[in-house]
């Protein structure tokens with residue numbers, strides 16, 4: 001059951017997004033290149049059905065299928081749902097219908113958007129046609145949307161097509177994006193607020209006495225709430241590490257650099273951060289480190305060696 005968020009618990013918008021690059025096989029390449037050329041291609045199954053959008057393998061026999069056919073740019077709505085509030089990245093900015101359209105000559109339906117003035121203007125069985133995008137690149141968005149259409153069938157005569165086009169599209173970049181509000185809960189709120197004073201706080205389990213950093217509010221081993229707040233660090237010990245050789249997009253750090261698990265003094269769980277202030281090939285297990293804060297930062301930029309002797313393995317072996 002939803003409840004009103006506590007005013008003491010932080011909330012903030014969080015966006016996770018990344019581009020996903022995939023290569024296209026011969027069938028998807030022909031399908032998307034075809035859309036760029038205002039041609040819709042389906043694929044024939046071994047039992048003679050035409051699938052649009054096409055797939056590489058017969059869904060019944062699992063046979064590889066390659067026989068492309070051109071289908072119409074007009075079709076029939078087989079089912080639909082009204083979208084009252086289009087979200088970012090959807091085909092149309094104003095309310096529209098999601099529709100399954102069986103294009104003329106196809107035996108399956110394609111999911112897309114239908115531009116309509118309202119839900120009263122949409123019905124199963126209505127005739128529609130493709131509205132092509134003005135600029136086409138070889139993507140499903142080359143079909144801008146569908147629109148109501150009462151005329152004769154258009155495009156493709158369900159005839160074979162060799163799928164050969166000039167400059168075929170061989171790959172696409174699909175942008176994944178999760179856009180939501182994150183509430184870290186009571187325990188992590190205290191952890192984040194302490195960081196603003198450049199302090200690190202964990203919580204101790206009343207049963208096994210382990211100190212968790214960052215705290216999650218409960219001990220995963222004992223299954224009880226952790227309530228005793230404990231300040232740990234600021235110094236700690238490198239328990240394990242890796243050398244990063246691949247430069248991450250949007251991260252202005254020269255490779256190679258070291259990313260390490262660091263057990264802060266007093267903590268029973270290691271957190272992770274970058275190690276700097278020492279050549280990357282001299283970082284080692286047991287290295288004693290301290291945080292380095294940059295002006296206005298909300299967490300340490302990195303950790304650097306303190307110059308103390310290395311910690312004895314027995315002191316952190318349970319934390320590796």
Ligand SMILES: [Zn+2]
Nearest residue numbers: 205208219222
């Ligand atoms: Zn416990």
